[in-house]
Amino acid sequence: xxxxxxxxxxxxxxxxxxxLPAKDDIISLVLPERKIAFCMYLGxxxxxxxxxxxxxxxxEEQGYKVxxxxxxxxxxxxxxxxxxxxxxxxxP
Numbered sequence: 777x778x779x780x781x782x783x784x785x786x787x788x789x790x791x792x793x794x795x796l797p798a799k800d801d802i803i804s805l806v807l808p809e810r811k812i813a814f815c816m817y818l819g820x821x822x823x824x825x826x827x828x829x830x831x832x833x834x835x836e837e838q839g840y841k842v843x844x845x846x847x848x849x850x851x852x853x854x855x856x857x858x859x860x861x862x863x864x865x866x867x868p
Contacts, residue, residue, distance in 0.1 A: 789847065811840070813867045820858035824865070831867055843868050 789807070796804040813835050817827050832842045851862040 787847070789849070810868050813838075815865045817863045817865055818860070820861060821863070824863070827865060831865065835867055 792804075795806060796802075798804060813831055815827060815831055817824060828846070835842050846865065846867045849864040849866070851864070852860065
């Protein structure tokens with residue numbers, strides 16, 4: 777898939793009873809069972825980088841390889857004051 781400012785890929789994760797059938801540009805994937813490290817972060821999105829750095833350091837200290845990718849789950853949105861934004865950061 778060609779990507780650019782008007783053409784990009786978005787991954788949305790949610791638990792389902794069974795995989796959804798593919799339709800147009802939408803595909804369904806099953807994430808494999810694995811160990812994860814996660815953190816619940818409360819606050820604005822901009823200063824979140826040090827949290828990732830601390831998590832990666834902790835993962836390495838536990839003897840695991842730091843993953844190339846991670847994901848975030850957002851529990852509220854733009855209608856909330858920045859200091860109350862709640863984000864779950866997950867490192868598989």
